[in-house]
Amino acid sequence: MKDRLQSIGLPLLVAIVFVTGWHFAVKVTGSDIFPTPLMVVAGLVELAQKGVLVKYIVASLFRVTAGFLLAVFVGIPFGLLLGWFTPLTRAFNPAIQVLRPISPIAWIPVAILWFGVSDVAPIFLIFLASLFPITTAAMAAVQNIQLVYIRAARNFGITGLDLFRKVVFPAALPQILTGLRLALGVAWLVVVAAEMIAVNSGLGYLIIDARNAGKRYDLVVAGMVLIGLIGLGLDLLIRQMEKLDEVRWGLSR
Amino acid sequence: MAAPQDDTRSKIAVRSLWMTFQRKGDPAQPIHVLEDIHLDVRDGEFVCLVGPSGCGKSTLLNIAGGFLKATQGEILADGRPVLEPDPKRIFIFQENAVFPWLTVEENVGFGVKRETEADRKALVSHYIEMVGLTGFAKTHPRELSGGMRQRVEIARALAAEPDVLFMDEPFGALDYLTRLRLRHELIQIWQREKRTVLFVTHDVEEAVQLADRVVVMGRRPSRIRAIVPVDVPRPRDLDDPTCRMLRDEIFGVMGLDHQGQRVSGDSTGSIQLPPHLRK
């Protein structure tokens, strides 16, 4: 009971202090550009009434989903293979380690060159951004599988694809899921940046458009708040998956 | 109890086995683990291997299981050389290799080779019952105690209907009371099932309680120092004078007094090995 009270009450308290502080900071400094919390709420209402709020959220979520799923379907099998076959690791790992630190943002010009101003460019960027965390997680997951599981499976006569399906994949799944969570976080970061430059819709576009068209900072901050809340929602969603029996054994109790 | 020497009659035959590990980065100083091991195990026999830490008991078992290749010599199972793991000979690990992502019944069914689903199901529930886990079929391993997980592993091994069980300190990580109980249960299961068992342990009393014969190995590079037959009817009482005598005999072969303490001023114990030899 005390724990529950703390886990709801304390964050609420921090939020109230923060919003109040924000409100008075704007008042005290007398800024006429930066909005108070109330103005942000009004901005959100305005966006909803114009009908762009839902449209932009859907646009952003669509791009993230498409790019992320693509990365899942490419990255997991690729990572599993890399982890399983040591020569493949040796061959590909240096390339991965060089490409990985390049921020997806740096790929924006290339993406526009290849795909123009369309949905494909941000999806490609999100795909790239999620691919590396997913691949490296799957690779490391396979490399970290306890040897006894592999030995036991071989002992029971399980080999080849069966070994992958029955042992390697399930044994690697918890760590892969951790990689997915990380990747989704990065994907959500990248979609905003990509939309600022490469397209004409979405939450990133909302922010940059609100600033350029009349310095509507109430809408800028409203966009930021939305991005934060949706990011939280996505993380909660994937955390729900961590409760499944298939992975719970491998994640901290 | 003379061991049969005819390869075709031994279930497991170890012939002039030598094992040497190359140390990484220092190939000039290989580690000699096993030297000239000979051993015959009859069909249905329960053999325990005892010896100090790092003496190569587990290495021998891993070679027999097909997980390691011997440097020289060979191990025959039913007269044929062991080259790789085989479902006819199942290994049970100290670390517990029960798959955590499967339920108890899925684990036990993992190695079952039966055609019909009904057959399969009957076999799985038979072995779940045998190890006393009825009611836990749908449970995941993480919800079980260490002793129960080890029971799942034993059931999984038996359900694959192997001829031979290799057990590598299967009770070593369990607490004392659970260990005592599982030993007792293992003997009862073995008496029904009559599989050949090779069982590695540090625990001399455990060996005396379980084995038909106890194979005592020396320090590295180890040879077989003695093979002690335990001709005491089961279930055995370790407080029984015969059992204690056999225990002390095995301790004696290992250079230990009856309390398991080093007898002589022999300080060359494995603990005094220079650190670079311990890897």
Place this chain on the structure above:
Amino acid sequence: MILTAPRPTPTFDAVPHPAAFRPKISVRKLWMTFRPKTKEAQPVHVLEDISLDVRDGEFICLVGPSGCGKSTLLNILGGFLQPTEGDASIDGRAIHGPDPKRIFIFQENASFPWLTVEENVGFGVKRDSEAEKRELVEHYIEMVGLTGFAKTFPRELSGGMRQRVEIARALAAEPDVLFMDEPFGALDYLTRLRLRQELIHIWQREKRTVLFVTHDVEEAVQLADRVVVMGKRPARIRAIVPIDIERMRDLDDPACRMLRDEIFGVMGLDHHGLRMSADSSSAIQINVAARRMYN
């Protein structure tokens, strides 16, 4: 290791009268209940009405089945947990939090892998001069038989040697009380036997108060002045068995075996350590099923 002559074992009443001496450790009507986080789950009652007095310099073993709360009790005395009800005091003062005067030794081995043996042993030393500190560290390294390994890192040592490092580190902090939570549980059989004997030699020289948790009834009989037998959860103290046998003890000695069987008896086990009666209140119901099959 130099053998010291065994000192005559003092004998105590099973439950000493509080007025007879001031106990080093005093536990009065201690209750412990864990409240689960989710609403549906029931609270877990772990300890019920535990009272115990431990004399200065006494070696006490706590035995009982898995999950019975032995370790919980030790953690309360170590100051890591707060009891739900009741008092625990050391030297007449209530326990509030951990204290360097009372050192805990863990089964998992908590020697720091990033420090050498001598740095580990010196970790808790409270001496002003560097020379004194060094001397003390050396003294305890020698006592646990690790001379020559001062500069070695734990990963290069065997499990038994690492446990010796932890014991040396604990002793070097010069505590009044040692709490040992199954310190030899993870070691192999022969190492366990050896370390038990060494621990007794060390204890005979050092005369610290020791509270030692173990599953192993024979271990308890070999080590303790008194064995505290705890029941299943929620655990009460089922019996306190004084071991009035001179050290070093031989477990094959009929007196030792009698005491072992007495303790097994209190725990509802026969002399093989197997369950005797149809006592199915066990945390592991499987016993019932297993027995039904075998009988």
